[in-house]
Amino acid sequence: MAGLNEYLKRMTLIESAIDTFRQAAELNLSDPHRQGSLLDFDDYGQVVMTGDMHGHRRNFEKVVRYCQLESTPLRHVILRTS
Numbered sequence: 001m002a003g004l005n006e007y008l009k010r011m012t013l014i015e016s017a018i019d020t021f022r023q024a025a026e027l028n029l030s031d032p033h034r035q036g037s038l039l040d041f042d043d044y045g046q047v048v049m050t051g052d053m054h055g056h057r058r059n060f061e062k063v064v065r066y067c068q069l070e071s072t073p074l075r076h077v078i079l080r081t082s
Contacts, residue, residue: 033076039076039078041076044074045074045075045076046072046074046075046076047075047076047077047078048063048066048067048075048076048077048078049077049078049080050063050077050078050079050080051080052080052081053079063077063079
């Protein structure tokens with residue numbers, strides 16, 4: 001029975017990850033700045049783009065602190081993945 005419980009826990013985690021990625025894809029595709037496969041930011045704001053962070057949480061936290069998205073609505077962040 002322990003094997004079944006572990007399997008069910010893993011499946012729940014996997015399903016949650018799939019749902020998160022699906023929601024992210026939907027948000028990406030519905031972004032008002034999206035023009036086909038490009039992002040068009042017009043003549044306003046600021047764009048901050050990162051390289052691939054390879055799961056480096058401390059560097060991600062630095063980007064979050066730097067960007068201050070809550071107080072800078074015209075700043076856009078692009079997180080690059082490989």
